[in-house]
Amino acid sequence: xxxxxxxxxxxxxxxxxxxxxxxxxxxxxxxxxxxxxxxxxxxxxxxxxxxxxxxxxxxxxxxxxxxxxxxxxxxxxxxxxxxxxxxxxxxxxxxxxxxxxxxxxxxxxxxxxxxxxxxxxxxxxxxxxxxxxxxxxxxxxxxxxxxxxxxxxxxxxxxxxxxxxxxxxxxxxxxxxxxxxxxxxxxxxx
Ligand SMILES: [Zn+2]
Numbered sequence: 001x002x003x004x005x006x007x008x009x010x011x012x013x014x015x016x017x018x019x020x021x022x023x024x025x026x027x028x029x030x031x032x033x034x035x036x037x038x039x040x041x042x043x044x045x046x047x048x049x050x051x052x053x054x055x056x057x058x059x060x061x062x063x064x065x066x067x068x069x070x071x072x073x074x075x076x077x078x079x080x081x082x083x084x085x086x087x088x089x090x091x092x093x094x095x096x097x098x099x100x101x102x103x104x105x106x107x108x109x110x111x112x113x114x115x116x117x118x119x120x121x122x123x124x125x126x127x128x129x130x131x132x133x134x135x136x137x138x139x140x141x142x143x144x145x146x147x148x149x150x151x152x153x154x155x156x157x158x159x160x161x162x163x164x165x166x167x168x169x170x171x172x173x174x175x176x177x178x179x180x181x182x183x184x185x186x187x188x189x190x
Contacts, residue, residue: 001037004052006095008166010159014096015143018048018055020077024119028058032074032117035060044095046133046190048140051096059137061130061190068129075114078138081123082111090132092146093189100158104149106135133190 007014021028031054039047039060049058061073088108093101109127112134116122126134136146147155 001033003041004034004038006038006042006047006051007053008096008098009145009147009162011096013053014050014140014145016050016055017143018050018057018141020057021115024076024115024117028056028076029117031056031058032060032076036062036072036074039095042095042189044189046137047095048137050140050143057141059134059141061133061137063129063133063188065129070130074117075112075122075134075137076116076119078112078114078134078141080110080135080138081113083107084109088128088132090129092132092136094136094146095189096140097145097147097158097162098189100147100162102146102150102154102158104132104136104146106132106149110135112138136190 024032031049035047035049035052035058038052039045039062045063046059046061049056057077059075059078061070061075063070084107086108087105089103089105091101092104093099109125109131111123111125113121113123139145139148147158
């Protein structure tokens with residue numbers, strides 16, 4: 001397994017649409033394992049392949065909360081085949097938008113069809129935080145970030161701050177300053 005670099009917004013590669021995999025073969029399994037390791041190291045509870053610059057429709061998840069414990073979940077070509085009329089609001093974060101959070105409204109439960117790590121067709125009903133995470137990750141496969149669900153004003157503010165943080169980091173690196181360890185523990189990033 002190998003740790004991959006997670007792209008951060010604003011990055012045009014995060015806005016691209018990923019392609020379906022033909023089957024879950026050894027290469028896709030390797031990708032899934034690398035993604036899971038990268039997600040755990042971040043740390044996060046979900047990761048989509050485009051976040052590590054691979055335009056394949058592959059996502060991984062592992063939610064370990066008091067109310068939801070899923071263990072590792074691997075999905076290739078996930079699609080939502082049913083969504084509840086009822087909505088739920090969660091404060092979402094994202095490994096590609098570090099340290100920014102916002103409430104996002106999505107269907108409270110969804111039924112997802114996908115291929116699992118053994119290339120078997122699966123259908124799964126996802127509720128609560130798992131429903132939010134699956135929808136958030138499938139969005140990544142279509143080049144959509146959680147900030148695309150919020151007001152343009154708030155989205156632009158977050159993207160501007162991320163750009164500023166990146167420029168400061170690049171300047172510090174050029175000056176030979178050690179990277180500041182500002183990373184703080186916070187809500188789960190997906
Ligand atoms: Zn995300």
